[in-house]
Amino acid sequence: MATSSRTGRLTQEQRTAATRARLLEATLDLIAEKGWAETTTQKICERAGVSRGAQTHHFPTKDNLLIAAVTEIVGRYQKDLDTAAADPAGQVRRLEDVFEFLWTACFEGNLLTCWMEVMVAARTDQVLGSMVRVTDAKAIDAMRAMGEMCQVQAAPPGASASDIIELTVYLLRGMVVQSGIDPDQQLRQRLFNVWKSVVTGRLT
Amino acid sequence: MATSSRTGRLTQEQRTAATRARLLEATLDLIAEKGWAETTTQKICERAGVSRGAQTHHFPTKDNLLIAAVTEIVGRYQKDLDTAAADPAGQVRRLEDVFEFLWTACFEGNLLTCWMEVMVAARTDQVLGSMVRVTDAKAIDAMRAMGEMCQVQAAPPGASASDIIELTVYLLRGMVVQSGIDPDQQLRQRLFNVWKSVVTGRLT
DNA sequence: CAATAAACAAACAAGATGGTCTGTATGTTG
């Protein structure tokens, strides 16, 4: 319990937190910029301004570091989800608002770009796969729950608002991958508007 | 022009075609099984039963081989597209049939799984990116053209059948990525049916 | 059949990557 705030020195805890944060931030940046496969420990250390010895001290193996990075991605996205879900506390929500949230969460920043890299890598990576499976299921459940709060009546029997939400999630994920090679975001915005009008026209 | 079919020997042309085909097949298998990043020249040669010398003879660099593999993927998918497009020659097509084709083309075999690996890798790879950009645009155009052959009237102004098709493509691509970590294909089938009923209920 | 070219095999070289190891600096605690 030594803050030592008046001196220029740092607590061990502070130093640990700082270097870990720098490593994770560099890892996320590299995944977004160079892709999952090109994200090596050396490049991470270089970008984070951390020696390789320090990295191996905090994260003994590369898996440790990458798992922590994926946890960080999930945590940030989950945080967005939580705030959005708690926004109109207990009240009824408009489906339109949910669409708007999903769109913004997909294309602001590079979080979803990182997540698509992780999902694709998880397909052929055991440890990553089991991790992504559970966290992704949780995220989709949370988003479906947002749909159930909407007062809409689905026209086709068996189609719920939650289903529409989940479909929208897959659509947006496909669009995020597309945005990696096609810069025409206006086209996607227009198509998403079509999607919204088609879906909302069918629900009441 | 020596066929030499009666002897046990092979023409140079035949040998070339055979080894190239084996290498490409092994490459596609590895991309589907291990992912883009784990697809190394050594593993390709090992799986193809081809020496590394032979590989470097036919494909001097790894890029050459991978580009040829991507071309093979695109070619096979384009072939599916062409046969499907030419099926009801010049006639009007049902939107339902197009949906069915898109679904089948996505989940039969592992072609689309490979394609998603390529698309994600293309985001951070210059040469791959320019290649994927043009071929993907062509494929989407071809699929949009199938939508334009459907005699449907879009209810929301500005929404064409082609737009619905393109939205469906992105939706299915998101689902393909999901299928890499979530084996519940029945869920996706059910959701896709929801999407279809939403659309067909909205179009006439 | 002889000469030439192509297909093929395998060893080698250069660089990158991830993990281990040894040593040093900094903070913590009795």
Added chain:
DNA sequence: CAACATACAGACCATCTTGTTTGTTTATTG
């Protein structure tokens, strides 16, 4: 202040990956 634990720095090593090179086999052609 002394003993100890943690954070950090950098060298080292085994492995893997890609590309080159050298030599051998097989097919083609005059």
